[in-house]
Amino acid sequence: MQQNHSVTEFILLGLTQDPMRQKMVFVIFLIFYVGTVVGNLLIIVTIKSSQTLRSPMYFFLFYLSLVDFCFSTSIAPRLIVDSLSAKKIIFYNECMTQVFALHLFDCMEVSVLILMALDRYVAICKPLHYPTIMRWQVCTILIVLAWVGSFIHAIAQITLALRLPFCGHNLIDHYCCDLQPLLKLACMDTYVINVLLVSNSGAICLSSLVILMISYIVILHSLRNHSAEGRKKALSTCTSHIIVVILSLGPCIFIYTRPPTTFPMDKMVTVFYTIGTPFLNPLIYTLRNAEVKSAMRKLWRIKIPTESKR
Template structure:
């Protein structure tokens, strides 16, 4: 990159998960298979919600949005890994790297915000069932999603603006399979103190705010459930919130395990753990929501029969 961008590095090298050719072939096969399942599974969810009028409700509107974000989230990283493997290259340009970081931050945080909005929807459905249609109007649903997009884009833009001010000198090998914030900060020959503080403070706030909203929603939900008879309450909680809680645990468990530490302690083990966060979780989400959901299974059955 030229002097205007304050760096002598024009590209980075993504070292991936292994330097062994046999293991790289295995990783390529796994990534390709999981990516195809991710795209297919989430597209089926979107198709089912779009085609079945019975699923035109706030809960399934948010679910379709979550599936769309999961497709985009997985597409930010996996296609570049597959293309690099096929052409025998590990390089990614500086511009592509910054773009990848921007959209990775955007879509990963959007997942969290959508999960918090879905938790609020479940809170209204259980705690205020008689006023559900009045509260969860289409305008409010669209507004909640729009606000989430604005916040996540501004959050990503802040980190990119802080990244482009850094200087990258001679070291350009990233010990990861995509451009991520922490590995790149370790490569910079500039002072990254502001970036580290911002990533750990503002990043924690943006990540944990949706989580706090989810926790508060479920505190109210379970307090309502406990007032019902035990069997009735447990059955209603599992049927209404079981899938959502499973996805929440997967999502935030990975965030806490991979990203809640300073960049100086980043290691290859974190890159391996992030595979679950970036590749496996978007693939699993549609199965979690569809396998135990009679409405989704019914809608998919109708689509298959029509075909």
Template sequence: MDGGNQSIVSEFVLLGLAHSWNMQILLFLISFMLYLVTVSGNILIMILVITDSHLHSPMYFLLANLSFVDMLLSSNTTPKMITDFLKENKTISFGGCMSQIFFSHLIAGLEMVLLVVMAYDRYVAICKPLHYSTIMRLQRCIGLVVTAWTTGFVHAMSQIVVIVRLPFCGPREVDSFFCDRPLVIKLACMDSYKLKILMNIDCGVVAITCFILLLISYTYILVTVLQSSKTGASKALSTCTAHATVVVLFFGPCIFIYVWPLNITWLDKFLAVFYSVITPLLNPAIYTLRNKEMKNAIKRFRSYYMDSKISA
């Protein structure tokens, strides 16, 4: 690796999710529909937060950022997967493969920190309600989001600067629908055992640190809720349930893919699909269906659209 990029391989072959043509057509239709719904749902949330004055608060500002990140997460690998279902030869260039790895880790690190920021927002709202507007002012919210982006970028760079310099000179088949970092490292013409451990530790530091911070936030929230009135406790728990659900859905697959891999091919593929296709779809659904303000915003948006249409 001292000699720079020694790669001879110019492209990789993605083995995909299925070999049967009928199954690939079915998966194409399902994936295409899910991707459209995912992008539409996340765009709707962003539009509502931007246009509806009732949603101009730190909580929904962070939610709009989460929707944008989820749209990036889905768009990093899903469009390639969808088009590959219609191709016999599923190849990806070396640069395209490295780009997928880079953005996968950028988005993963970014979303983990963003979920911590959202938990901190709920902690301040529930545990320090009188100081909420002072603590969660716009400048601080923007600073926290910038911190999330910076953390994601640094984490992604720490991964890609090593992977891009690995000697790829022979095997080029990736047994997945995208360039998954552990599978690509396995193709390097060298003993990659220690490198895999170091990469997992790198991912583990980010994931476990964020997870511990989330646990601390929710512990304080639960203690405060238990000490409050039943009405207040019910409202607080309702506010946090959607966020906690998203945390579990995101961290579960992410940990088993990049921190503690199970090395079971079919399960790894399932977790990868769940992480990159299903999770970005569930996030907008969870926040819109479980959030009263979001549902009211959708009604106001629909009424405004219908009134505009009638007057036109």
């Protein structure tokens, strides 16, 4: 593997160079990050503490919230701190670590969304076989495979990043480290690496969206045979999933399935799926899910008397 030590640090340009706008970025994204942490941790604690949220659907929702928390934490704190810094320096090793974390948690989120779609497909289309197919052992194995697959994907991405030689240019026109902005700094022909990037990340995003959309079309088609009440409940759950799928995969497809061309909206699209989506997911799943809201209320009622007695 080609090693290069001529560049030990990069300088991030961030979202804006205007001091007033940088303060706005600090306030806005601090609120978003705090909301992401609180929302996802609340779902994690609720699912772990509740006796009613024991189905495979909530098992997968637990991991989606965990991944959203980790995904946002790998990007947002750095963006928040940098918004108040005159010179946004990120060391080479830290930059490579961020590339790895970004792709690990992004791929894991997509994998969990696919598993959630699988769970809904079995529950709605094969209800009699649901307890047999979606056993806890099966769900655990699926989650482990999702982590392994995401790790392999992240290793592939970081391997491409580590092979890039840098010959002095270290100004990254972005707020985080990713392969696309790094490709522009490399002193080599990056056509082959970009093809590998598109065939890896781009193919994963696009194929995942196709799989998910086909699965939900099949699910929605099969709802014709259900009762009105069952149809309403299934539609509510599936609608939440479809919204999250579009919010998660839409920006990824825009970023990773095209030639190495820069568009003015690239940064904002990346902001949306690295910070906006982890913030919105807890809201979507709690506001549209009566069982989660009920479990949260019960948990809150238990905690308040316990604290007041002390």
